[in-house]
Amino acid sequence: MQQIIDYFNKPLLKVSMVFGLITGLLVFIFFLGLYFLKAEPLSNIRVMDMGIFIILISGACWYYRKNVGNGLLHLWEALTIGYVVLCVAAIINGWLIYLFVSYIDPSVFTDYISAGLELLNHDRKTQLSYLTDPEFLDMYKVVQNNKPSIIIKNEIVQKFILGIIPILVISLIFRRQDYGIYNK
Numbered sequence: 001m002q003q004i005i006d007y008f009n010k011p012l013l014k015v016s017m018v019f020g021l022i023t024g025l026l027v028f029i030f031f032l033g034l035y036f037l038k039a040e041p042l043s044n045i046r047v048m049d050m051g052i053f054i055i056l057i058s059g060a061c062w063y064y065r066k067n068v069g070n071g072l073l074h075l076w077e078a079l080t081i082g083y084v085v086l087c088v089a090a091i092i093n094g095w096l097i098y099l100f101v102s103y104i105d106p107s108v109f110t111d112y113i114s115a116g117l118e119l120l121n122h123d124r125k126t127q128l129s130y131l132t133d134p135e136f137l138d139m140y141k142v143v144q145n146n147k148p149s150i151i152i153k154n155e156i157v158q159k160f161i162l163g164i165i166p167i168l169v170i171s172l173i174f175r176r177q178d179y180g181i182y183n184k
Contacts, residue, residue, distance in 0.1 A: 011068045016081045019060035020088025026052050027089060028096040035100075035108065042097075042112040042151070053089060053159065054166050057082045061174040072178055078171035086163045087156070094155035101148045109148050116143050 008014065027049045034041035060081050065073035101109040120140055131139070 012064070012077060012080060013084065015060055015064050015068065016084035017088055019056050019063075019081075020085040021092060023053060023056040023085055023089035024092025024096070026056070027093045031093070031097055031100075035105070040111060040115065041108060042101075043115065047162065050159075050162050050166070053086060053163060054170070056089075057085050057163075057167060058170050058174070060085050061170055065174055065176060071176060073174050073176050075171055075175045075177075078174050079167065082163070082167035082171055086159055086167065090156045090159040091152070094152035097155065098148055098151050101151065106148075109151070113143065113146060 008017075030049045030052060031041050031046065034045065039045055061073060061078050064077065064081055065071060069077070117140065120136075120143060124136065
């Protein structure tokens with residue numbers, strides 16, 4: 001057990017995981033805000049929650065550079081911080097949304113599936129230009145038969161796709177290395 005504790009007792013991992021936990025909770029609060037405003041909380045409007053990710057990933061890099069790195073931050077440390085924060089937050093948010101749609105209000109998920117099926121039907125002619133009719137029907141059935149657990153996977157995949165460029169930019173902005181070779 002002590003080996004596990006020692007493994008997670010690294011400042012790089014601790015800072016990233018704490019900021020990831022905070023980010024995941026804040027993004028879930030954003031989801032709840034959309035729900036209480038009667039917006040579709042699983043729709044594309046949730047892309048705006050990437051702002052929360054960007055702010056907190058920047059905050060994690062800044063905090064690590066200031067308090068742990070003594071003003072220095074390597075690119076690999078910033079990238080690690082960014083991706084760990086993103087991964088932890090996406091997993092926490094995905095699970096919280098899954099629990100919400102499973103136990104509190106399942107209509108959110110059924111509305112999400114209905115909107116997906118409506119989108120498929122709306123773009124059917126376009127999709128049939130590169131899909132055969134049986135392939136389209138298979139895709140339709142897959143979407144129709146999705147279970148709420150798909151939310152967790154979707155959350156992680158979407159956030160990683162949307163987070164690649166912002167994490168790279170944040171890492172380059174906060175990077176500060178000691179070029180001691182030039183100071184001698």
